Amino acid sequence: MFQKLALSEMAALGATALPLLVVQHPLGGEKPEGVSRRAAQAVEQLGSLLGAP
Amino acid sequence: MSAAPPPEAAPRELELAEEEVFEEFVRRGWCDGLPIVPPTPERVAAMVAAGGLEPARSFGVMPPLWRECTVEKIAINAVMAGSVPAHFPVLLAAVQALLDPAFNLYGVQATTHPVAPLLILNGPGAERLGMHSGSGCFGPGFRVNATIGRAIRLVLMNVGGGWPGRHDMATQGSPAKFSFAIAEAEALSPWAPLHVSLGFAKEQTVVTMFGGEAPHNVNDHVGTTAPGILNNVADVAATLGSNVGWYFSQSQLLVVLGPEHAATVAADGFTREDVKRFVYEHARMPLGRLKLGGMYGIHDWPLWMQKVTDDAQMLPLVPSVDDVYVMVAGGPGKHSAVIPNCTFSRAVSRVVDRV
Numbered sequence: 001m002f003q004k005l006a007l008s009e010m011a012a013l014g015a016t017a018l019p020l021l022v023v024q025h026p027l028g029g030e031k032p033e034g035v036s037r038r039a040a041q042a043v044e045q046l047g048s049l050l051g052a053p
Numbered sequence: 054m055s056a057a058p059p060p061e062a063a064p065r066e067l068e069l070a071e072e073e074v075f076e077e078f079v080r081r082g083w084c085d086g087l088p089i090v091p092p093t094p095e096r097v098a099a100m101v102a103a104g105g106l107e108p109a110r111s112f113g114v115m116p117p118l119w120r121e122c123t124v125e126k127i128a129i130n131a132v133m134a135g136s137v138p139a140h141f142p143v144l145l146a147a148v149q150a151l152l153d154p155a156f157n158l159y160g161v162q163a164t165t166h167p168v169a170p171l172l173i174l175n176g177p178g179a180e181r182l183g184m185h186s187g188s189g190c191f192g193p194g195f196r197v198n199a200t201i202g203r204a205i206r207l208v209l210m211n212v213g214g215g216w217p218g219r220h221d222m223a224t225q226g227s228p229a230k231f232s233f234a235i236a237e238a239e240a241l242s243p244w245a246p247l248h249v250s251l252g253f254a255k256e257q258t259v260v261t262m263f264g265g266e267a268p269h270n271v272n273d274h275v276g277t278t279a280p281g282i283l284n285n286v287a288d289v290a291a292t293l294g295s296n297v298g299w300y301f302s303q304s305q306l307l308v309v310l311g312p313e314h315a316a317t318v319a320a321d322g323f324t325r326e327d328v329k330r331f332v333y334e335h336a337r338m339p340l341g342r343l344k345l346g347g348m349y350g351i352h353d354w355p356l357w358m359q360k361v362t363d364d365a366q367m368l369p370l371v372p373s374v375d376d377v378y379v380m381v382a383g384g385p386g387k388h389s390a391v392i393p394n395c396t397f398s399r400a401v402s403r404v405v406d407r408v
Binding site for chain 1: 117118119120163214219220222351
């Protein structure tokens with residue numbers, strides 16, 4: 001849901017070419033194992049994004 | 054219903070009949086849902102002239118879309134809101150306060166919390182403009198309050214891009230987001246005006262922007278002493294569901310005492326500083342209660358609070374006595390209000406020129 005805000009900000013700042021790392025919402029109310037799973041997914045995404053051309 | 058559509062890129066001038074303007078602005082996502090006054094070039098020019106600044110003068114970029122916030126853009130939204138040129142200097146000062154980094158407008162605009170900037174006007178200009186401070190001051194019926202508050206909201210939406218559900222991510226929003234502007238009832242206050250307590254001269258007209266929730270009522274028809282009333286104020290302030298106290302370092306409370314409550318408190322010998330101290334000391338919850346819910350587990354407390362182990366220990370909501378703001382507003386009756394802030398924005402004041 002916050003992706004729209006991020007995309008709009010990127011467009012407003014002329015940074016549409018930047019890669020976007022997306023963490024699934026919501027984080028609040030998640031049990032620790034759920035948060036750990038999201039963190040692992042984020043690290044995985046980050047690795048892909050950093051390796052992207 | 055889905056959220057309002059995003060603002061569209063548009064030509065600088067539209068040729069529309071007066072009765073077509075509102076529909077067109079709604080279609081483009083340029084309104085708050087209520088009818089607007091069409092911002093014709095003549096009306097906007099008159100508004101700009103009242104500010105005494107060049108229309109292209111920018112006060113900086115406004116989040117979350119980081120658009121230049123110029124005098125002309127503020128004037129357009131002021132016209133749309135139904136403001137008159139005499140109000141414009143207040144709006145210019147208010148927008149500059151909103152853009153102060155201490156206010157953290159990005160956080161206020163984009164958060165899921167139902168925060169709205171409350172505009173508080175103090176000083177001789179408030180009376181000259183007719184800004185209402187009496188009965189029902191937070192509600193409808195007072196043009197100056199309604200249109201200045203609405204102009205702020207339209208600026209936040211149309212310049213900043215704070216569109217509900219798109220860039221303003223408030224889960225439920227707040228009626229205070231339509232309009233939220235009052236003056237202090239200085240003549241009915243037993244103490245110096247709020248702006249004087251913040252270091253300004255009595256003769257100055259000052260706008261204070263406070264990023265707060267809608268008012269929480271304090272009903273006390275019984276108290277005849279300062280502690281009697283202020284214990285009630287403190288109890289309203291201390292709730293598990295509030296942001297205040299969890300995100301500690303920037304937590305602030307605004308206490309708006311009704312004139313009758315203020316008179317009772319002052320008759321007991323309390324100064325404003327005493328009121329602030331009392332609320333600071335009593336608006337607390339025991340650690341054991343804080344563990345029941347709210348934000349416990351993701352709270353941001355200073356080390357000394359983190360190290361408390363006694364469940365009976367009463368923990369404060371705000372970092373210091375000066376993070377309790379106290380003012381007087383309202384009419385006859387035994388009601389006051391507590392306005393918790395959103396805890397990532399601090400109140401900012403600016404002098405209003407030309408009012």
